[in-house]
Amino acid sequence: MENNNRKAWLYLLPAILFMGLFMVYPLVDVFIYSFEEGYNSASQTFFGTGLYNYSYVLHDPYFLQAVKNTFILVIITVPLSTGIALLISVGLSSIKPLRNLYQTVYFLPYVTNTLAVGLVFMILFKKTAYSDGLVNLLINLFGGSSVDFIDGPYWAKMFVLCFYTIWVVMPFKILILTSALASVNQDYYNAARVDGTSKLRIFTKITLPMISPMIFYLVITGFIGAFKAYSDAVALFGTNLNAAGMNTIVGYVYDMLYGDSGGYPSYASAAAIILFAIVLTITVINLLVSKKHVHY
Amino acid sequence: METNYDKIEKAAKTRRTVTKVIVYTLLTLWALMVLFPFYWMLLTSVKSYGSYNAEYIPKFFTLSPTLQNYIDGFTTVNLGRYVLNTVIFTVATTALMLIVTIPAAFAFARLNFRGKNLAFTLLLSLMMIPNELVIITNYTTITNWDMRNTFIGLILPSVASVFYIYLLRENFAQIPDELYYAAKVDGTSDFKYLWKVMIPICKPTIVTITILKVIECWNSYVWPRLVTDDEAYYLVSGGIQEIRENGFGRENIPAMMAAVVVISVPLIVLFLIFRKKIMAGVARGGTKG
Numbered sequence: 238m239e240n241n242n243r244k245a246w247l248y249l250l251p252a253i254l255f256m257g258l259f260m261v262y263p264l265v266d267v268f269i270y271s272f273e274e275g276y277n278s279a280s281q282t283f284f285g286t287g288l289y290n291y292s293y294v295l296h297d298p299y300f301l302q303a304v305k306n307t308f309i310l311v312i313i314t315v316p317l318s319t320g321i322a323l324l325i326s327v328g329l330s331s332i333k334p335l336r337n338l339y340q341t342v343y344f345l346p347y348v349t350n351t352l353a354v355g356l357v358f359m360i361l362f363k364k365t366a367y368s369d370g371l372v373n374l375l376i377n378l379f380g381g382s383s384v385d386f387i388d389g390p391y392w393a394k395m396f397v398l399c400f401y402t403i404w405v406v407m408p409f410k411i412l413i414l415t416s417a418l419a420s421v422n423q424d425y426y427n428a429a430r431v432d433g434t435s436k437l438r439i440f441t442k443i444t445l446p447m448i449s450p451m452i453f454y455l456v457i458t459g460f461i462g463a464f465k466a467y468s469d470a471v472a473l474f475g476t477n478l479n480a481a482g483m484n485t486i487v488g489y490v491y492d493m494l495y496g497d498s499g500g501y502p503s504y505a506s507a508a509a510i511i512l513f514a515i516v517l518t519i520t521v522i523n524l525l526v527s528k529k530h531v532h533y
Numbered sequence: 534m535e536t537n538y539d540k541i542e543k544a545a546k547t548r549r550t551v552t553k554v555i556v557y558t559l560l561t562l563w564a565l566m567v568l569f570p571f572y573w574m575l576l577t578s579v580k581s582y583g584s585y586n587a588e589y590i591p592k593f594f595t596l597s598p599t600l601q602n603y604i605d606g607f608t609t610v611n612l613g614r615y616v617l618n619t620v621i622f623t624v625a626t627t628a629l630m631l632i633v634t635i636p637a638a639f640a641f642a643r644l645n646f647r648g649k650n651l652a653f654t655l656l657l658s659l660m661m662i663p664n665e666l667v668i669i670t671n672y673t674t675i676t677n678w679d680m681r682n683t684f685i686g687l688i689l690p691s692v693a694s695v696f697y698i699y700l701l702r703e704n705f706a707q708i709p710d711e712l713y714y715a716a717k718v719d720g721t722s723d724f725k726y727l728w729k730v731m732i733p734i735c736k737p738t739i740v741t742i743t744i745l746k747v748i749e750c751w752n753s754y755v756w757p758r759l760v761t762d763d764e765a766y767y768l769v770s771g772g773i774q775e776i777r778e779n780g781f782g783r784e785n786i787p788a789m790m791a792a793v794v795v796i797s798v799p800l801i802v803l804f805l806i807f808r809k810k811i812m813a814g815v816a817r818g819g820t821k822g
Contacts, residue, residue: 245646252637255693260659263670325563328556341808342564348804350752352770353793357570360786367586412816468754476774487665494672495759502669509665
């Protein structure tokens, strides 16, 4: 036993080194940063401690814009993507031929580079001097007039962002829901069929309660993921998100750190901690709501 | 009476067929939605610059495909450099991840030592830390160490993956104890036991975490963007942004799409080879969105 002690810690040493240096220490440090006022990254000095950084961030119009964008994105994409994924998964588990093919195709967005494929969405939606773009042609076909989705009105840009975000998060949700549906005990369905229960009733009374823990898991991870949205927005609107008015909270954190507007780790820390507080609050609310509705 | 029965049977059959048609239509619609961007990038990447810009109404096919855009991608902009950087970054990070993960998982699964439970609880609680919180200090650390625009600066903070340690530990723990005691009786050292017995048995899990890490590395954008501003160290994600913003000296969308294809193909091929492993691994704990 005694002998094992040293050996065990030796095996753990690399992990401890990496995690201590790049996870634990930064976690402590970020709180310290957020309270240091007027921190200068060149001279590494600061002239006070207090809540000034938080107050600065909360009064920064760019931050407020980022919070607004992020909340709209979350409120639209989380229910929509979960709902569509549920619809597709139910459809997928009701068929046999071609099922594997569909599953493979649906998973493709998961393994693609968000930045790269975002560019394809950009050219599909963008209106240029040469062409109105494919999506606008479709709109014209149905009698609408062209909209510039990339440099145009706010709602149009938000629409593309939500659309692309849903496209990106779908594979994970479909995968989780199809495996949840497959694990429901067939006996329940057989019993219901013997009783002549209608399909809709089977779905709402058996299927939904049985997979509710997984739906709930997807809603929680969906909220957390959507609150951290960033690279999808960069892919569509470029790196200067503030200019496009499409910044997200995470984007604001990074902009404060680096780039033309950067060099303020204290503001970045305060913003990151505010983001963390929002995510934590929403997750706790989710957990409380689920206690009432989720069947375990 | 008989005709009545036939009628009911027929009606039920029609309803089943209609449901099937609706389901397949819906599924095909979503499949097209997923595949269309891929088709569009392939198509655009083989259209010539002139013909692309001449199409006010984009064509859904091209009769004169060209590979010129791919040549441009590797000559006019540094696409080859970005891909090479990403390969170096991915291989080094993944290898280091395995070197860190395997011994740690072994210690937690097999060895008894003081403070094991506490250490393991701490490890699990680390899983909840969002990357956004720690990246700020990591950025300052790497800057202070003068490691911006170096591979070491890119790689080191990307190595640790708590979840993979957890996943591998669970797998290691399933190996029966008897095997370990038998090996001990034979005088096998712990390290040899890990190397000769545990790793071969748990190879599927190790392959899974390797692939997941490769995907993660290939697509990583935030950290590389923070610590590199020298084009010579850009990875593919940062490279594609660079191509978009200052790329070919003019807005050359076909060449940009060629770059997108080059970046996307390696992972799609990897996915098609390891489809089952990747999907099972992600279902067990990958998160994206």
